[in-house]
Amino acid sequence: MFGIVDADLLDNGTRHPNLVLMKLAGYFRDRNIPYKFIYNNDDISKYSFIYVSKVFTFTKVPSFLDKIDPSKIIKGGTGYYVEEDDLELFNQQREDDMARLELDPNLPDFNMASQMPDYTLYDEYVAGEIRHGKNPQNYKDYQFFSIGFLTRGCIRKCPFCVNKNIDYVYNYSNLLDFVDNSRPMIYLWDDNFLASKDWKPLLLELQATNKPFQFRQGLDIRLVNEEKAEMLAKSKYHGDFIFAFDQIKDKELIDKKLKIWKRYTKKTTKLYLFCGYEISDDHSLINDILHLFERIEVLMSFGCLGYVMRHEDYRNHPLNNIYVQIARWCNQPQFYKKMSFKEFIDRNQFWVKTDNKCMSLKTYEDFLSNFPEYAPQLNHYFNMKYDSTINPALWATD
Numbered sequence: 202m203f204g205i206v207d208a209d210l211l212d213n214g215t216r217h218p219n220l221v222l223m224k225l226a227g228y229f230r231d232r233n234i235p236y237k238f239i240y241n242n243d244d245i246s247k248y249s250f251i252y253v254s255k256v257f258t259f260t261k262v263p264s265f266l267d268k269i270d271p272s273k274i275i276k277g278g279t280g281y282y283v284e285e286d287d288l289e290l291f292n293q294q295r296e297d298d299m300a301r302l303e304l305d306p307n308l309p310d311f312n313m314a315s316q317m318p319d320y321t322l323y324d325e326y327v328a329g330e331i332r333h334g335k336n337p338q339n340y341k342d343y344q345f346f347s348i349g350f351l352t353r354g355c356i357r358k359c360p361f362c363v364n365k366n367i368d369y370v371y372n373y374s375n376l377l378d379f380v381d382n383s384r385p386m387i388y389l390w391d392d393n394f395l396a397s398k399d400w401k402p403l404l405l406e407l408q409a410t411n412k413p414f415q416f417r418q419g420l421d422i423r424l425v426n427e428e429k430a431e432m433l434a435k436s437k438y439h440g441d442f443i444f445a446f447d448q449i450k451d452k453e454l455i456d457k458k459l460k461i462w463k464r465y466t467k468k469t470t471k472l473y474l475f476c477g478y479e480i481s482d483d484h485s486l487i488n489d490i491l492h493l494f495e496r497i498e499v500l501m502s503f504g505c506l507g508y509v510m511r512h513e514d515y516r517n518h519p520l521n522n523i524y525v526q527i528a529r530w531c532n533q534p535q536f537y538k539k540m541s542f543k544e545f546i547d548r549n550q551f552w553v554k555t556d557n558k559c560m561s562l563k564t565y566e567d568f569l570s571n572f573p574e575y576a577p578q579l580n581h582y583f584n585m586k587y588d589s590t591i592n593p594a595l596w597a598t599d
Contacts, residue, residue, distance in 0.1 A: 202235040204248035205322070208255035208280065211240065211263045215256075217417075218343050220390065221277060222254050223318035230319050240326045245269055255280030259513060279363050314374040318348065320381055347387045347412075349379030351403050355393040357421075359447065361478045361512055370396045376406055386439050387414040395424040404432055413439035419473050420444050423451060425458045434465035441506070442468060447475040449492040452499060456595075459503045463596035471506040472496075474531070477515025477524055486518045487572050490527075494582035497531060501590035506538075507531045520571060522564040529561075543583045 205222050209215045222238075229236040237243070245251065245265055253262060255278045266274060327340045342348075353373040355364045370393055380387060387410065394400060394416055407414050415438060422444035425433075433442070444462075446455050462470065476493045480486050493509070500507045509528040515521050530536050530545040540548065549561035558566075569579060 202237060202248055203229060204237055204239045204243070204245060204251035206239050206251060206253040206263065206266070208253055208262050208278075209257060209260050210326075212255075212261045213257070216339065216342055218323050218348065219254050219256070219278070220318060220348050222252065223320060223322050223348070224313055224316045225252055226319035226322045227317050228313065231317075238322050238326065249273070250275055252277070254278035314350075315378045317381075318379055320347075320384065342388070345384055345386055347380040347384045348390070349374055349376075349387075350390050351376070351407075352391045352394055352397045352399075356396045357393065361475070364392055370394075370398075372397070372399060372403075376410065380410065380412075385412060387412050388417050388439070389414065390418055391416055392418060393421050393424075395421050395429060400429070401432070404436070408436055411437065413437050415439040416443065418443075422446070422458045422462065422472065423454055425462055427461060430462050430465040434468070438468065441471045442466065443471050443473065443508075445473040445475065446496050446500065446507075447473070449495055452495070456499060459499075459505070460596045463503055469506065470503075471508055472500055473510050474500075474507045475510050475512065477521075478512040480512075480514050480521070481517045483518075483571070486520060486523075487575055490523060490568075491575070491578060491582070493527065494585075498582065498585060498590060501585065501587050502592045502595055504591045504593070506534055520564075520568055522560065523568045526561050526564050538587045541584045541586045544586075 205226060207215075207219045207222055209219065226236055226238070228234075237248075239245065239251070242265070245268065248269075250273050251266065251269065252275050253266065254276070255262070257280050260280050323340075323343045327343050330340065331337050350373045352370050354367045354370040355362070356368055356370060358365050358368050376387075387407070391397075394403070397403065414436070420433075420443065425444075474493060474496055476489055478489075480489055497507050509524070509531050511524050511528065515524045526546065527542065530540075530542050536545050543565075546561050546565045550559050553559045565583075569576065572579065
C-alpha cells in the first residue's frame with residue numbers, strides 16, 4: 202500500500218487541495234493499487250512508499266516521516282524547488298524516486314497531465330473537520346470545484362518565480378481530463394493563460410461548460426486587449442477577477458490596460474501586489490514599501506482591490522512587521538475600502554483599551570521614525586482613502 206501526505210495541510214493548513222496528490226491517487230485508483238491519505242497518527246510502517254508533496258518552501262514536513270527509511274519517501278511539489286545550481290542533482294533524485302516505484306514494467310508510457318484527479322482523496326479528512334465544528338465553507342475548494350491546468354509555463358522569467366527557467370506557454374491538459382460533471386465549478390492554476398496562443402479557443406471551451414470558473418493564479422493584465430477584456434467580462438466567472446501588479450516598472454502599462462478592462466466590467470477586480478523580495482537593508486525596505494503604496498494608489502484610482510503577497514525575503518529586515526500590518530489592512534476589503542492605513546492602525550490601538558501600544562501602532566511608529574526623510578511621501582500614502590482616490594473618469598471611453 203502507498204501512503205499520500207499533504208505536508209502543507211498538516212503544517213499550516215490550506216484552503217486548497219493538492220492537485221498532484223489527487224492525480225497520483227487517481228492513477229492508483231484506476232489501476233486498483235491500494236493507497237491511503239495520511240493525515241493523523243497512522244501506522245506508517247505498513248506503507249511500501251509514502252508520497253509527500255508541499256507547495257511552499259517554508260512548510261515543515263511532518264515529523265512522523267522521520268520514523269521510516271528515507272528511501273521509502275518520494276518527494277514532490279514546488280515546496281521542494283531548488284536553485285538552478287542544484288537542478289541536475291534534483292532531477293536525478295526524481296528519476297531515482299520513480300525507478301524505486303516500479304509499479305508495473307508492462308504499463309505503457311503515461312502522461313499524468315491527462316490523469317483525472319481522485320476528488321474523494323480528502324473526503325474523510327474534510328468530514329472529520331466539519332464533524333469537529335469547523336466551518337464547512339472552509340472546505341468548499343475540496344468539495345465543489347474541478348481543478349486543473351489548461352496551460353503551463355510563462356513568458357516573463359521573473360527571478361522570484363518557480364517558472365523563471367522557462368519563457369513560453371504550452372497546452373497542458375484538456376478540460377475533459379479534470380472536469381468532474383458532478384462538481385458545479387472549475388478553478389484553474391494556469392501560470393499565464395493569456396500568453397497562450399490558444400487562449401481564445403480554450404476560453405470558449407470553458408464558457409461552453411456553463412460552469413462558473415476562475416483562474417486562481419491570476420491573469421496577466423499586461424496582455425489584456427479589447428477582445429480579451431470583452432470575452433472575459435462576458436464569461437460566467439466565479440468570484441473576483443484576479444490579475445497581478447508585481448512591479449512598479451509596469452505602472453504605465455498597467456494603467457493603460459486597466460483603462461481597457463474597466464470599460465468592460467463592473468465586477469470586482471483584484472490585483473496581487475508582490476512585495477518583500479530581496480529585502481535586506483533600509484534602502485531596499487523603504488523603496489519597496491513606497492512602491493507598494495504607489496501601486497495601491499493606482500488600484501484605488503481604478504476602483505480595484507489589492508492583495509499583498511509577501512516573498513519570504515521580507516523577514517530579512519528587523520522592521521519586517523510593517524508588511525504584516527499593510528497586508529492586514531489591504532487584504533481585507535472591509536478595511537481597505539473604508540479607512541486609510543493610518544485609520545486602520547488607530548482602530549487597532551482603540552481596541553486595546555489600555556495605554557499600552559499595540560503591535561500595529563508600535564510597528565507604524567517605529568517605521569516612520571526610521572525614515573524621517575520620507576515623511577511627506579509616507580504620510581500621503583498612509584492617509585489615502587479608497588473613496589477619495591477612486592476616479593471613474595480614468596476608464597471613461599476615449
